[in-house]
Every structure is written in C-alpha cells, then in structure tokens.
Amino acid sequence: MRTNILLINPKINEKSQNKKINALVNITFPTSIGVLAGYLMASGIEHVEIIDEQIHPIESEDLQQIIMALEKPRIVGMSVLTLNSGRAYDLSRRIKLIDSEATIVLGGIHPTVLPEEALSKEGVDVVVRGEGENTFREMVSLILAGDDYRHIAGISYQEENKYTHNPDRPMISNLDDIPTFPYELFSKDLHRYPNFSGIFGSRGCPYHCTFCSSRSISGTTYRFHSVERIIYEISILIRQYKQTSIFLMDDNIAVNKKHFMNLCEAIIREGLNKEAFFHGSLRGDNAKDDILDMAYKANFRILYYGLETGSERLMKIIKKGETVATVADAIVRSANKGFSIGTTIIFGLPKETRKDRYETINFVRSLPIASARFNTLAPYPGTPIFNQEYPLKKILIRNEWENFGVQYMWESDDIPYVPDGNDRLELIYDTMWANISFYLSPSGLRKLISQKYAGGNVIKLQHRWYLSTKELKKMIELFIYLSLRFSNITGRIFIRRVTKFFQGKHNLSSQI
DSSP, rough: OOEEEEEEOOOOOTTSOOOOOOHTTTOOOHHHHHHHHHHHHHTTTOEEEEEETTSSOOHHHHHHHHHSSSSSOOOEEEOOOOHHEEEEEEHHHHHHHHHTOOEEESHHHHHHHHHHHTTSSOOEEEEOSSSSSSHHHHHHHHHHHHHOOTTTTTTTOOOOOOOOOOOOOOOHHHHHEEEEEEETTTGHHHHHHHHHHEOOOOEEOOOOOTOOOTTHHHOOEEEOOHHHHHHHHIIIIIIIIIEEEEEOSSSSSTSSSHHHHHHHHHHOOOOTGGEEEEEEOGGGGGGGGHHHHHHTTTTEEEEEEEEEEHHHHHHHHHSSSOOOHHHHHHHHHHHHHTEEEEEEEEESOTTHHHHHHHHHHHHHHTSOSSSEEEEEOOOTTHHHHHHHHHHGGBBOOOGGTOOOOTTGGOOSSSSSSTTTTTTTHHHHHHHHHHHHHHHSSSHHHHHHHSSSEETTTTEEEOOOGGGGGHHHHHHHHHHHHHHHHHHHHOOOOHHHHHHHHHHHHHHHHHOO
C-alpha cells in the first residue's frame, strides 16, 4: 500500500559518535515519529512509512527510490535533536532535489528553539514547534486536501525571505488523547533494538535545572497518562512482544507520588511484576522510603539518579533544586533496599574547578553505584546555560552542531564548552579518567561482567557477553579505540608540561 507520508528519525553524524561506540549503544525505537505515526493513523490515514536511521541508514543511492515510492503530494517529516540536525538538513536538501514539490517538515527540540536556523537550510519548508502531534496532523490533512496550511498554530515558515512564526499551539491537556503507541510499526525490527521496552508515562518536568533542554518543549508543565493507559502499554510490551524488562523513560517517574504509587499497585495487581522487571529515573528528593518500598514490590530493580556533581556549590549554580547530600542519601537507601543504582555526572559546569571534579570522582566511588557515566557539559540551545554563555562567545559550535555530544571528548578536542579557569585538555582527560577508572577498577570490572547495563544505561550488554565471540570482539574494539584516544590526550598533556617546565628553567637561567 502506497502512502503520501514518510517519517524519518535521522541518524547521528558519525563525526559525533564513533561506530565502535554505536555498536554497543542501548537504542530503543524512536518514540517521536512513532507517536506522530499513531496520531495520523488514528485520524484516518491508514498507512505511514517510517524509517529509523539508527538501524536502517538511508544510503544516497536509495533515497530517490524511497521518495518516488510515495504518492503525491509527498510529505516528509523528521524529528530533530541538536546532535542529528546536520543529518536532517542534509536529507532535506537531497529530498528537495528529488522532488521540489515535496513538503519537508522538521519538528523536535532543536528546530523548536532555533526555527530560523532550520528554515534557512535548503529544502526545509516548515518547522513544527513544541508538541507537534496536533499541529502535524492538521497540517497533513490540509495538504492532502489541497488547502493552505500557513494559518495554523504552532508552525514557522519562510516566505519571500521573511520568517513567520504563528502563535504557539496549546499543549495536550489529556495525554490519554494520544493514541496507543504503534509498536507494530517497529516490531519487524524487534531483534535489531537492544531495548524494545521503552515507554513514556508522563511528559514534562517541573524543575529548573539550567543544563536541561526538556523545558524547550513543555516548559515546567507536568502531565501524565492514566494508570490504566500505562498498564495497557506495559502489557503489550510484555505479553505481545515478550519483553522481560520495561524502561520508564520519563524524566522522573515519581513527580506525582500518588500516581506512581497507584501505578505500582496496578503492576502488582495485574501480575506484571512477575513477568518483567522495571527501571526508571528518580530525583533524590522524591525517593521517600515508602515510594522505594512500593517500587521494589512492583519489581523495579534499577533506579537512575542524576547526581550531576559532588559539589554543593555547583548544585546551587545549576539550580537542581536539591542537595548533593539528598541525592547521595537516596542512592544509599535505594541500594540498601536491593536496587541497582545508575547515575550521571556532568563535568565542565560553570564555575567548576579541577578540584571539584576529583572530589566528585572520589565521592562517586564512595557510593554504592553500579553504573556511572561521566559526561562533559553540552550546553544545548534553549537551555539557561546556553542563553547565558553563548552571548559571551564562550560556546564552540562546530559544523552543524556535530560536537554537541556529551561524550564528544572521545572523538575530538572541540568539546562545546570549557568553564573559565579550566584547561580544555585537562577537562577532557579528567572526564575520560573518571569513566575509565570507574569501569577498570576491580569492582567496575565485576559490574561489567555481571550486569546487563553499563555506562549509565547507555551501553547494553548481553547476558554473559564475554562468552559471545561477536560481543567480545565489539568490547575489545571499543577498548582499543578508547585506550588510544586516552593515550593521545595523556601524552599531549605530558609533553606540554615537560615543555613548560624546560621553558621555565630556560627563562630562569636567562634572568640569572
């Protein structure tokens, strides 16, 4: 059956993340284009083509065939993050060369905060800002009917070299109005996704962390699906697609205590806790004992806490709204109750010192953490940190934002931000050392061998991966790649220090 509509999840630029890392990345199906496809199908459009470039990269020689297989009028929509924006722009240009009449629509966080950047790129016709479901559905209906869409809320477009930004569209008040996620669109590739178990139970976050870009879409408004809706989708994943672990991808699974407790009770009542285990993210100040106890009864077994830093001073600067002590206490209590704990740390925060980093490394090692990921700060456009530092020319943006990966240090020295008073190479070295030393310690190696998840839920390992020739080869290749990059940085820092030492001695002798 032919269709007019193609939805694409663009791949990340290979310059942003190495193939050896990608081979072990824990990917799940793209919820953004999935929700859009579900919306369109529920509105009467029976068939929508989707391409997830995470697992099906579009080769240049295949693009024309893909586009020409669509019926006219052709509509191509892409969900765009900062790190895949370059690929989205490239595809837009190429598609327009194939069919100049195709309507190319970009949505997602990056074009929402930078609509004029997206519209300035060759081939891009429209930007859908904010939550795009209703906007895109209305736009598609008008295009298919041959009517003008330029009056609708929530879009930006360029006409006669002038940018027009229509009024924002109100957010969806009742999330249950969103059709059930169309897992069937991705099920043919079930074996290709290391994680076919992701589910969103809510949208938004009421907190004000200065490094987070989620508010670019939903502000501080927090909404959640009904317990019945969440249970229904969990049941599909477990009983239809045979998933034994379910990842609640919400920013914080327990913002609303009553709702989360009701969800856990429903999981137990339906017997789902006996068929799969669950994992999700919490804040330390939400992790009350009764919540943790109920979560454990519902078979939550992995909890992730964004510790971010071991410095109380920096915690205030990034406006996390909780203390280091609060998060650490939650981690300890959670581990004592039997949970496996993952965390993320951000190095290179404004006002950070090298001493802060090493105190954080030692602090993390003192906690009962099974999985940690140390990142460098990527000040994404639209975040308070970006808005503060970019006008001061303190943010480095490489071609099409290719350096805006939080682990870009493994690819190049050009990380996007280095706080005042810090050395770029030292910041990269410290972050590398934090990751390497955590996993190559005796306890870290034991965790790599015994646990399914590593690297802050970014790397997924098969059970007994070390007995699989294929998986072992991937790990060895990754280890060699990371070791060479770390050695390169270490050697350059050493040479620089030796050079500086002898220059100092030369200058001193010259003065004498």
